[in-house]
Amino acid sequence: MSEQAVEPGDAAAGEPYILNIGPQHPSTHGVFRLRVAMDGERIVDMDMIVGYLHRSMEKLAEERTYTQNIPFTDRADYLAAMSGNLGLCLAAERLAGVEVPERASALRVIFAELQRIASHAMGNGTLVSDAGAWQTPLLYMFRERERILDLFEMTCGARLTTNYMRIGGVAFDPPAEFFPKLDSLVDDLPSCVDEYVELLAENEIFLARTRGVGVISAGDAINGSLTGPQLRGSGVPWDLRKAEPYCGYERYDFEIPVGSAGDVYDRFMVRMEEVRQSTRIIRQALDALPPGPHKTEVPLALRPEPGEAYGRVEGPRGEVGFYLVADGGPAPYRFHLRAPSLINLSLLRSLAIGASLPDAVVTLGSLDIVVGEIDR
């Protein structure tokens, strides 16, 4: 895939015209704008315009302590707040050398995986909506997401912006009624996934709309810095939970789902399968949940030694990385969030050029962006 220049439309079909998709559009999933030059239904060039939601999080973070920065990570990828929390905590712990109790690690795994399921439900649901199914799959997937958000609310009082992880552990131990509910959810989830796969994976129209659409080859996906299901959909078996196990992921038995063609359908199916694998992980973590404290005490104003650390977790959208530079003060000298939503869009232009408008919409949906994270 090379850089393609704008090809002027051939004379018979007329000149390209400009279509503004967004910032308010049903399929941009937030205030995200695509400026598309089109020739009939075919896209000849595309420009991505972001920044409508830019809050300069990285600048703000330089004047707040490490702990005070955790709420910002909620608001970056607001569909996967737990993963953002965890990434920052890991980076800060690596920087300051904080040990995390066993129970906290297991709880982190449970919540991160629940968050992954909730996020994949949203991502796949909106993808099917983009393909034209009038919200029905989305609402079915919301059913499970609601139960997960209820569990979050029960534990930390918030459903979306959880602010749950702390440097050195997690904020609260889940209440007693949490565990039976989680138990029944984990029991139900595999059959729910089966239901969706049955409903969609062999639906002729869905296949026609997603197979062979938005194909990313394995080499392009790696070179384009894609991570997460977007990379695995292209057939690259890469998962940070296996590659660089954190929070004791090496103890859990799970597999990496990998697509074959690298099209929209594979990315969809990889997410579906990841929900199954996450359920497995949660079940194992729940069964072997160690007793003990849920966090280690760290000073309120953590002052790590000068140095730098790059902490990363496998979020639902890929590698959520935090690059922290410490100068000995209580606030990070530099705080950089490697936002998978933004970086997964590196290939969007080359994918869109030559595609038709419906295909581009579905491709964008399969890249599963969260605009809060793109803009930060």
Place this chain on the structure above:
Amino acid sequence: MSARSALGRLLALGPLRLAALAAALALAAAANAVVGYVVIDGRLDGEWYDLRDLGFAVARLRAELDAVAPPALSYWVTALVGVGGILGFLGLVLLLGSWVERRLLARFQIRRGPNRVGPFGLLQPLADALKLMQKEVLVPRGADRLLYAVPPIAVFIPAVLAWGPVPWAPNMTYLDINVGVLYVIAVSSLAVLALFMAGWASNNHYALLGAMRTVAMMVSYEIPVSLALLSVVLVTGTLQLSEIVLWQEQHRLWLGLLLPVAFLTFFFSSTAEINRTPNDIAEAESEIVAGYHTEYSGMKAGLFIAIELGNAVVLGALVATMFLGGWSLFGLETWIPPYLVLAAKTGAVYFVLVWLRGTLPRFRLDQLMGFAWKYLIPISIANVGVVAVEAAILVRLDAPGIVPLSAFTLLNIALAVACARFAMPEPSGGPSAGRGASHAPVLTTVLGGLRASERLRSAP
């Protein structure tokens, strides 16, 4: 789950209301039985108070008027009665239909649907209409004002006119013209222009894309629609809708069974003609926002939304009339008023449309056009040939009995199954898109990059 509670959940009603509903249904059935007894007795047949066929009352009215007034008056009065009946029914359908559709969709989507305004939320459509009427109607800068103003009204004309030749009962057809089938096709072809004008006049790229899609789609799908209706005409030997229903009633056979290819072609193509899922490409909200009516606001947008519903119900009535026996119900129509039979069949088709909307994703335009030109039209032409032969045989038999009819029915169903199973084209999705070949992701514990991916790919 017991059947009763399942029904209750389906209707989203409490047990008390469910009981009330059941009681009302039972009462209606009892009243019907009494009427049926009188009918058997024969004292009701053809009298003006025979409520099974409102045509008798109108005929009596005409006769009375003719006795006292010039003939033109009775003509005008009956015309107005018919128009009033159709418009009243359409208005009721538009108000109730949007409630039904939203409520049904909500059930498909494990939600409750509108339930706040009025009993069961029944007044929600009224509230929506009032809200829309109060909204400001914006005309975009650069819009073609004349062409922008006409379409919301113009799209209604075909949907109202198409009701004309639909027979509600043996004597209850408003416009019983002998070119009914052609009339329906002609009238439905008028909507294209209105929708195109809406998209063109809005001066908006989304609207223009929607308009282009509409024109391409509707023009393409008129051909299979016409070919499907041609086979109906061949078998029944008439273009008159009331005669088509009579044919089905006399032979005790629904044309949908005798002509399954035509039936399915007509149904699928009509969803493209009226922009319903899975062919709602012209107003695909995830791609082009609302297609040709993106720029319309207020009640003008409301009219576009309402007409989608009106079209769906007209389609239901036409499918019921042409393929599902119309007002006839295997003799039961002497017991149940025929117009209720037709309404029930219309509702059933409408239900299927809502069901599809709640279930299916959307085709892409090029896939849909390819499907029409490369599959539906050849199949339809072949089907017309087969049906022509069958019709010729049927005509030569004086009274086609159960044997030839059932033989043809079975043959045609077998052909339809063969068409659907073996002749269906591969969906055009690119090199790897194959039908039914859903590839579950490979599960692996091996970690790696490009090399690992190549190893995985080369493994079986």
Place this chain on the structure above:
Amino acid sequence: MPAGPRQLAGERVAAALEAALPGSVVEVHPEWVVLAPGRLVEALRWLRDSEEFDAAQLSSLCAVDYHSYFEVVYHLQSLDLNQQIVVKARTTSREDVSVPSACEVYRGALLQEREAYDLMGVGFEGHPDLRRLFLWEGYPGHPLRKDFLQLEGHHPGLPRFPFEEPGVQSR
């Protein structure tokens, strides 16, 4: 301790790079290697293509303001060998902010370099489409720089946590 668990030692990377491309390494640290801007693209391409390092993916690209110069940090990832390499490039001063673009080696740098250009004002030479990403063209300044809109007497960062009692543990 701060180094990632699978991060390669800077010395090893530097030695291999010096052997292959003499003069490409400016500074060696146990965790990272600072590359000469003039040979950055070459070095990145060599790291990407070499059997030993196989840095196939640019994980993250980020610019840091060190008052007297800017530093661009590249986190490179080998997926097949599961190892991480951190390399850096520095601008010569605050005024001369140009660093070669990594886009021709890593397409994943396209948006990340635009982001660094927008917020930190690092000019990536050779980027095919270097425009602001989040802010609009004509926005004054680059917000992530330490001297961006600083008030008189205020220093960037948080030197002291407002309610901090030295030596007292919280809670």
Place this chain on the structure above:
Amino acid sequence: MESTGVAVAFWLLSALTVGGALLVLLSRNLLHALVFLVVAFLGTAGLFLTLSADFIAVAQILIYAGAIAVLIVFAIMLTPLASRDNANSLYAVPGILLGLAVAALVAFAALDGGWPELAGEALAERGFSSTVAAIGELLLGRYVLAFEVASVLLLFALVGAIVLVREEPPAGDGEGREP
């Protein structure tokens, strides 16, 4: 004229048809002209209806208002470089002459032909209740050769159109272009 109703309908429809046709000529916007053309077509169809020629009326709507108008839409949309106004052209004078010639022809036919007025029982005796059946019998009976020639002509036109617009698919582009 049978009744005042038919007379009123005739004059209204005539006004609609002639008015629509005049507006086609006078409106400066090509798409407005198209709309008025459709109005004129519908008026003509109405006139056919008042003559009890229901088949012709429906065919008029189907072919002219439905198909021909859409064809014109396509023609307008697919010529993006043409200006979309209904401008004066060099063809105005020949057009007027041609129009006058056609008008003269129609007028001659209308005045020259004997128009038997049949009503009531006389009509019923002719057994002319359904124009469809009569037209069908004529088409497949007396005029079958003309009918078949017309269909062959249309087939040639169809194939010719496809051949004319056919473009070689670019290599590797499996999806083809939008129609």
